[in-house]
Amino acid sequence: MQKRVGRTIGIISIIVIVGVVFWLVDSAIAARAERTISRAVADSADLEVEPAVYAGTGLYTLGLVTGELDHVSVNMLDVSVPGIGVVNARTEVQEVAVSPAQVFSGDLEGAHAETFTRTLRMDGVALGSHLEITDLDIAHPTDVSPSGGMASEAVLTGTPPGYEDPVSVLVTLRLVGSEFQMVPVELVDASLPDLTRIDTRTLPLADRAMAVYLSGGSIHFQSQARNVEITMRELSPLAAPEADSAD
Numbered sequence: 315m316q317k318r319v320g321r322t323i324g325i326i327s328i329i330v331i332v333g334v335v336f337w338l339v340d341s342a343i344a345a346r347a348e349r350t351i352s353r354a355v356a357d358s359a360d361l362e363v364e365p366a367v368y369a370g371t372g373l374y375t376l377g378l379v380t381g382e383l384d385h386v387s388v389n390m391l392d393v394s395v396p397g398i399g400v401v402n403a404r405t406e407v408q409e410v411a412v413s414p415a416q417v418f419s420g421d422l423e424g425a426h427a428e429t430f431t432r433t434l435r436m437d438g439v440a441l442g443s444h445l446e447i448t449d450l451d452i453a454h455p456t457d458v459s460p461s462g463g464m465a466s467e468a469v470l471t472g473t474p475p476g477y478e479d480p481v482s483v484l485v486t487l488r489l490v491g492s493e494f495q496m497v498p499v500e501l502v503d504a505s506l507p508d509l510t511r512i513d514t515r516t517l518p519l520a521d522r523a524m525a526v527y528l529s530g531g532s533i534h535f536q537s538q539a540r541n542v543e544i545t546m547r548e549l550s551p552l553a554a555p556e557a558d559s560a561d
Contacts, residue, residue, distance in 0.1 A: 347420030
């Protein structure tokens with residue numbers, strides 16, 4: 315009986331050790347690929363700072379079997395965009411067809427992605443610079459939790475020029491063609507500027523913005539393309555629009 319228990323414990327121990335070793339190897343290969351992608355993106359797009367890269371949502375080396383990376387994201391925080399201010403920027407590609415060599419190297423040049431998404435996140439500081447409101451806060455109209463949910467409306471609170479105390483207004487977030495419009499629909503305390511406009515073609519998006527929404531106290535601009543051939547430069551969250559066409 316003791317021998318049987320000992321044999322069972324031994325088998326379980328071996329399985330655990332093998333699993334840990336496999337996880338460590340997988341993590342090392344993924345980390346190396348992510349570093350390669352980060353450096354290549356920074357070099358090709360002339361970025362001053364290497365972006366943070368995350369490849370895969372599970373076991374990275376599963377791509378050796380499936381021939382596909384389910385998700386790769388390239389992120390940059392607190393970067394300055396001319397005419398907009400400081401934003402967070404993110405490029406995501408999903409269902410990326412890769413060879414075994416690309417899995418090991420992280421060189422995704424020429425790989426094909428099912429979807430290519432670029433997202434810019436503008437917080438109260440960046441939007442406040444447009445409205446000349448240095449203490450601007452952006453909140454969900456109904457969800458008061460810190461993360462909030464997605465919404466097409468927002469409550470703006472801040473102290474406009476000429477005011478001594480903060481005021482609030484409910485606004486809608488709209489895309490009219492390539493133009494983002496923020497229109498007041500309900501005054502909570504007093505009046506803020508009537509209309510804010512941003513031409514999304516001036517933003518470093520993969521194309522003109524396809525969606526704009528509030529989430530987590532920030533306004534998100536998002537563009538998306540399908541069946542894209544990847545270049546390392548296009549993975550940069552700050553690549554210029556004219557460089558991101560998927561012809």
